[in-house]
């Protein structure tokens with residue numbers, strides 16, 4: 571039996587829609603796999619009641635199919651589904667690493683990115699790889715049609731997860747079809763600033779580069795209390811705040827000294843609009859880890 575832990579991730583970071591992603595230190599999914607003649611899946615843990623065990627409907631089933639690696643698979647969810655914290659991707663990335671090792675397929679982590687993305691295609695309709703890439707490689711990742719670029723980073727973040735559900739499929743439905751040149755220029759500038767910040771582990775630069783005027787404003791409308799939570803986090807010292815992935819999670823970047831106050835401020839702000847939430851105080855971290 572092989573065990574793999576794969577982390578939650580936060581995609582987009584505002585200015586990098588479908589391109590940027592980071593691995594988070596916590597939470598994480600844990601997957602255990604054994605060889606079998608056909609794939610079976612059991613799911614326990616956070617939000618497991620909302621996750622299908624049918625291999626045709628679970629992201630890990632799609633990965634097992636893509637690797638031609640049937641297995642008895644047990645998923646222990648640490649990352650709640652429909653969270654914006656890459657729940658479906660954490661399982662897919664863990665399965666890709668586990669099944670690649672179980673069947674000696676010899677794929678590199680980079681080669682596993684499109685394989686794990688097959689799981690994302692199953693649940694959101696598109697094989698976007700901005701969650702599976704950091705879940706597999708760790709750090710800060712940039713996904714384009716030409717491949718994946720990765721840098722290690724250790725920027726402190728707070729990921730606040732409200733008890734509301736936004737599916738990636740629905741959140742992709744509100745993304746505008748076009749943008750003005752001014753919006754594109756502004757977003758490119760922010761994305762470049764953020765990238766430099768990640769390479770320098772500089773929370774001020776990362777935070778400054780985290781805004782976008784194209785996708786995020788449409789998505790914040792799906793998150794009850796978002797504006798209030800954002801203001802509260804900024805007042806408590808966050809250097810930047812945006813929607814995590816497709817939401818409803820909200821991501822704040824900060825200096826370590828402000829992390830605790832920001833987490834409390836975000837939870838209080840959601841509470842003020844009648845929404846329970848949980849804040850993870852963590853840091854950009856490592857990718858999937860294999861335990862033999």
Ligand SMILES: Nc1ncnc2c1ncn2[C@@H]1O[C@H](COP(=O)(O)OP(=O)(O)OP(=O)(O)O)[C@@H](O)[C@H]1O
Pocket residue numbers: 579581620621622627628629630645650651652653654655656657658659661662693694701736737738739814815816817
């Ligand atoms: N192994 C799995 N883990 C989590 N969700 C799964 C899994 N397999 C299938 N799903 C389905 O995927 C959907 C959740 O994926 P979705 O992409 O909407 O959320 P997310 O991964 O938390 O968010 P995001 O991609 O925005 O960070 C749910 O409908 C869930 O039932």
Ligand SMILES: N[C@@H](CCO)C(=O)O
Pocket residue numbers: 581582587588589694698700701738741742815816
């Ligand atoms: N880039 C994706 C991430 C969510 O899975 C989106 O925002 O739709």
